[in-house]
Amino acid sequence: MTNAKPYLQSINFKRELVPSFDEYPFNIPAISTLLSMDFHPDVTFIVGENGAGKSTLVEGIALSLGFGIEGGTKNVNFQTHDNASPLSKYLATVRSFKKPNDSYFLRAESFYNVATYMDEVDYTKGYGVRSLHECSHGESFMATLTNKLSGGGLYIFDEPEAALSPSRQLAALTAINNLVHRNSQFIIATHSPILLAYPNAKIYMLDDSGIRSVKYEETEHYMLTKYFLNNHKEMMEILLNQ
Template identity: 75%
Template sequence: MEAKPYLKEILLKRDLISSFDQYPFHIPAIKNLSSLQFHPDVTFIIGENGSGKSTLIEAIALNMGFGIEGGTKNVQVQTHNNASPLSGYLTGVKSFKKPVDYYFLRAESYYNVATYMEEISDEEKFEKYYGVKSLHQCSHGESFMVTLTKKLKGNGLYIFDEPEAALSPSRQLAALSAINNLVNANSQFIIATHSPILLAYPNATIYQLDETGIKKVKYEETEHFMVTKYFLNNYKEMTGILFDN
């Protein structure tokens, strides 16, 4: 019997929601949500800004016991209190076996988590877990990669919100390889992203959030793939149109 996916599915407790006209339940992707099943290896959540993908990924993470700003489950940093109430209306369907490792990587608050970890850890212990003496002595992208390649140990459930934010294209390729190494080490990823590079992970489940709700799509059907491919193949024409040249 396969242990993965550690998080099999989330269910929205629709009967407890008093109004679907209020935030965040008025967002089409949430309004039309009943359940969402996850791939044993990698599930992507994509959509335009405002489609609800970060709201959904945040709610999944909070429902699983992570702090709002990310890190391990032991990190409960909170420099702001703007979480939506969505997490309280979700039920997670889990595997018979718990993951050994957990991490919620959230690009927008990663700096706060890194600061907290350095404050509570002695230098020797910190270097043991991260492979560096300080994440703040690394660039933003380098610190992301340190977390991905050193901190995460495998047999884990990892939830990422826009991890590509600090990564160059070549570092995104390196991140893709690191993700695959962790998948091969019995890990599961749920990732909200805009990156056409990360989305290329083979056989992943991709959920697209839009004004009609949530639907499963193939990589080649995503706007990320189509727009990027067309632009790279026709960049002179596209920039001419954009700049009215």
């Protein structure tokens, strides 16, 4: 039987249509050098320093697939601000012959707004809680991950670790793996060395030289965290005595 995954196989950047590479977001090195990007059937991570273009790229991918700028399911069609970059207009998506049965765009910076909207329309069915605002930020994230996402889906996350403790990040890994085994695909922008450890994932690094595929052990997140934990006393002396 032909595998339906990856539901999102790749994106192609329609560079010839870009009016100017001197304006945002096309002046970001990782965007200006983008040609295409292939996605892993299970998990693809997008990493990089602040300002490298991770959230911009993930937002562009999500919007090109029909999600709203705030996040949520494709049925969540509200917005509290209008600052989406125009990148999505220049991305062509290559998709599977089969549509996913489920989909969700989890965006840390606007998840509060999604939770408010869900309360206002009285539609928290599936989240496993009466109100997302009755949970902590991390608990509402986990309720989404463990209850709302039903499998067979395409899920796009932007910095999901923002509200999660290290132990909850480990729990999130288990939940992600369970969904992967239920025919789901994830595209995740993250700073978390814990989430990045998910085995066999594809990792794209965004920096001033563009976009490249790297191994987990080659990420700054892994190297810096490992060095700090192994040398934390020396690091504190250096950092605090400058």
